[in-house]
Amino acid sequence: MSGERARLDVAKTYKLYIGGKFPRTESGRYVSFERGDGAGAVNVCRASRKDFRNAVVAARSAVAGWSAASAYLRGQIIYRIAEMLEGRAAQFASELHAEGVAEAAAMAQVEASVDRLIHYAGWADKYMQILSSVNPVASSHFNFSLPEPTGVVACVLPERPGLLGLVSVVLPAIVGGNTVVALASESHPLSAVSFAEVLHASDVPGGVVNLLTGQRDELLSHMAGHMDVNALALCGVAADAATEAEKAAAENFKRVRRFDDVDWSADRTASPWHIDAFQEIKTTWHPVAN
Amino acid sequence: MATKSTLAFEPGWQYDPAPESTDHVSLRDSYGLFIDGEFTPAASGKTFETINPATQAPIANVAQAGSEDVDRAVAAARKAYDTVWSKMKPAERGKYVFRIARAIAERAREFAVVESMDGGKPIRESRDIDIPLASAHFFYYAGWADKLDYAFPGVSPKSLGVAGQVIPWNFPLLMAAWKLAPALAAGNTVVLKPAETTPLTALKLAELIADVGLPPGVVNIVTGAGDTGANLVRHPDLDKFAFTGSTAVGRDIMRTLAGTGTPYTLELGGKAANIVLEDAALDQAVEGIVNGIFFNQGHVCCAGSRLLVSEAVAEPLLERLRARIDTLIVGDPLDKNTDIGAINSEAQLARINEYIDIGRAEGADVWQGGSEAPKSGYYCRPTLITDVAQSNRVVQEEIFGPVLTVQTFRTFDEAREKANNTPYGLSGGVWTDKGSRIFKMTGALRAGVVWANTFNKFDPTSPFGGYKESGMGREGGLHGLGAYLDLGMGAGA
16 A cells, blocks of 8 residues: 555465365466455466366375374374464454455454364264264174265365355365365355465375365366265255256265255354264174184 | 085985965955055056066055055155154154064064065075064164164254155065164154065055054055156155165166255165185185075175185185085975075066176176076076176176176285275175284275175164165164254254
């Protein structure tokens, strides 16, 4: 604003996050946002189908390692995400504010996101004890049922809240050993891109979370139709588009969860039953007497 | 060993016929639809015949439900849900389900005989497995009715409402039990459609349900073919849909229910690997392989239809397996000595034979053993297909008959890769003498049910269901209960 300013700001380039790297979209396209704080326009990548497919490859390659990581380690890494986010609270609050969230609400959302991360960090080595069972069968077998991750989960994240919505949808999937390709809020994408930097600084292996910015209308059918995606989380997707996505998902029996009209600030939107949504139950019959 | 192992008995010894008596069975000439507690004809007046696949003789005429009848059944279920079942004290609801369990046990032999007559399965199996497990399933879930808050902590689980259910012909009464018991215990009312080739035990169950005094409309049973099922899945007043059957129909159901918000569980096809490691007890493994694929003529979605055997023991194992298969008796389902009964229908027999031809055309070696099959009725001798590749259709696709493909492997990784390399993920088996190898292999299989040193074991307490294209959701156990409850996780959570 002022011509007497001593130095020029260095603006951030908002990029995608795929396989632990920060590429621009291969398509070269962008979407421009006018920052709400008067600091000018911001360009974010408009991811293409090809970007999505690259992200699925990265997510698939990360499944074996991440799902085999110990529950304790996953908990430690998720706790580390919370630590990194806490340290950058002011930056995230300012970005949310730039997207039009009131200052106090923006900081409250960042704090709620940190707390939700801590909540799920604590679930990492506990949800199995809630979701599993030992089954008293009538034959001489030790019979038990355990949750295992479904695999690659594609998420259309809530339009708002941009950051808390992302954390609330992505975390239960990755706590449970899945990997994720998530399409950030179309109207509030900035904190998602910055969240990728937090993930990157938190020992989350590359490919476990892949974050795209872009347009739902363009990408949803590709997400629903991709044959190497195992599950779909659809948050606030318009009824017709969601129905089409569910139909496409049937081709390879993607597990579809829809979240409409959810108040993500409510405590009950975080629970082991959200982790359960992207788990498969495996029952094992182990011999006892033979 | 220089001599070939053989299990053939001395020449001259024959099994005498050992037929199960049928004179204690009460069957009507015709059955209506069971709606709102009463048997009524279809609005169209249409009926179809159900036949005995072992003799091709008609057994009874059964009403064929149209859309009007399905509407009436759903309306009866809705009324029963709103006025009676959802208002009943959970412990009282549970007592009704207990009654069903006890009544099935009382009438077990009659159910077993009817099951074998209508579906073709050996009386040994319907008597010792299907019917006792059906009763046990109701008994298990009955006890959950007043304990739902303990099952799913923190969410106050609630019943869903009216459930539509479509079941297959391979375990007619047992599948009805798998569907009805958790639905009723959780507080839902039901419209159930049995398979068109095996409606009789479900209709006998309807009689039993009326006899035990279950309030009218809580369970409604509509008979018919695929059209009836399609009418049911498309019905706008369902709160839950559950299906067991083919993956192709499951996919159609998923598309039909897209956008409705109706929760569903799908238990679909399979192509299970039965993996024999080199340290397995071979005779025990042979019994397990036989049980894995020839149980119920191989009409089992979780059948161990792909044998994967370590190269180190492949030769002796296959020799013993062929010798054992040659002792199997293919014949009258009602004979107590029969191992492999009748194929369920003419259409299914044609499908199995088509796959055997496909195997031959793909260059595989086809071997059939067991006794000669009876001249009339639908039968298929136990079949081994060797010299197959992973990409062969007989390895990739579900045959749903007594047909086993055989592949070998050298390393753990090769076994895992081959086992997981189909679109299915319902079940699997591993044979080894070492506990840690059991866990290593069962952990590596992408399948919902894994048996170690056994196969095709079922229990009401044990969750069952698939990964990948074998479906979603679980039946049985605690997890099967959750499939009939609202845990507040859907839209508007």
